[in-house]
Amino acid sequence: MSEEDDFDLNDLDDKELVEQIQDDLYDGLDAEVTEGTEILLGRGWDANDVLGEALVGGMKIVGVDFRDGILFVPEVLKCAGAMKGGMKILRPILAESAEDTSLGKFVIGTVKGDIHDIGKNLVAMMCEGAGFEVINLGINNPVENYLEAIDEHEPVIVGMSALLTTTMPYMGVVVEEMEKRGMRKDTHIMCGGAPLNQEFADSIGVPAYGRDAARSAEMAEEYVRGMDKKRGHR
């Protein structure tokens, strides 16, 4: 690194620092994102604002560039790793916060027969960043796992993920079982994964298709905010 590049994050004002954290996150610089997060907290920033403006804001830029083919999976994973560094500091502060800012519980898992979880974990991370309490079921989940998690956690949203063309139809099995048990009226369902598209999502009765991690988190948040508004009008 040249001397010119070797600047002190403390020298930046708040706006510049937020932009720098977003840049560092984009470049997958774990230590720099962690340091920037600590500095903002040290300046009295609310942990929610650090999370929303610096980290989630940065990951949204990453999401757009991934969608547009500017970034590829390895780069996105490095960005996610950098965001995790910042989240590690913020998570305990948010948990201890007296103010309940949680958007609710979000159960997410990769469906039966599928062991791919990179995209699903990115969505989990972005949803946590958006303010959800995420219950991550992991990979290869039969319908029973989703049903048990719904009974146990009463989530506002259940998310299903698949990477394989051969496993994505299993989402329909989960949807059908949730319908049979009357679970859909209280639990919103979302789906996503590389081979999915809106047409498939509509065909299994889950119009909430998240085309990427950033958009999925936005959609989840929009759903909850929309529900809150509806309740407010009653």
Added chain:
Amino acid sequence: MVWIKSVVIDKKNSDKAKKRLVLGCGALVYDLLRLIKQNPTLSEKVNLQCLPASWHNSPQLIAPGVEEYLSENAHLYEDIYIAYADCGTGGALDRVIEKYDAKRIDGAHCYEFFAGSEVFEQLSEEELGTFYLTDYLVKNFHRIMIKGLGLDKHPELFEVYFEHYKKLVYLAQTENEQWQKDAKQYAKDFGFDYEYRLVGTGNLNSVFDEIDIQSL
């Protein structure tokens, strides 16, 4: 935006007078060329074009890439065969294929059409966390897998990619001692169990089985 970096495999084969286009994945190029060379009639009548094998890691590029190629070239051919399976396109490739009245290889991916659906299902049932290689992927392992997944620059991503994998199965198209040694070594390097199966080209041959040579 330029999607296509099409590879003209054989200048002789790019003759526009040929009526049959086989547009395939670059990872199948050696196998397709071998099959064509085995049948002199095919080499006279078929124009083989391949799209980048690196799309193996970016399946979202496949359907737009095939569409772009066909939009410019489909009118030159009487028949079009797409030498891909669904390959993680989630039906997007099928929509392009339908538009151009083309055909493709049955199955979800090359592992399935090389091994056969029954064998592939059996392998998946034995160990869901199985990582598959073919001749092409063994030969180009560093370019497609190590560099393609960014592991050359970021080896720490290994866990993220392969956390749930336990076994490597080499589905070989040809017998090649060096590639067998290499595949076994990759399994060892990754800490996976290893299995070798000589499956040949399997259902890839269907690309040519369905050609009515006499009508050409």
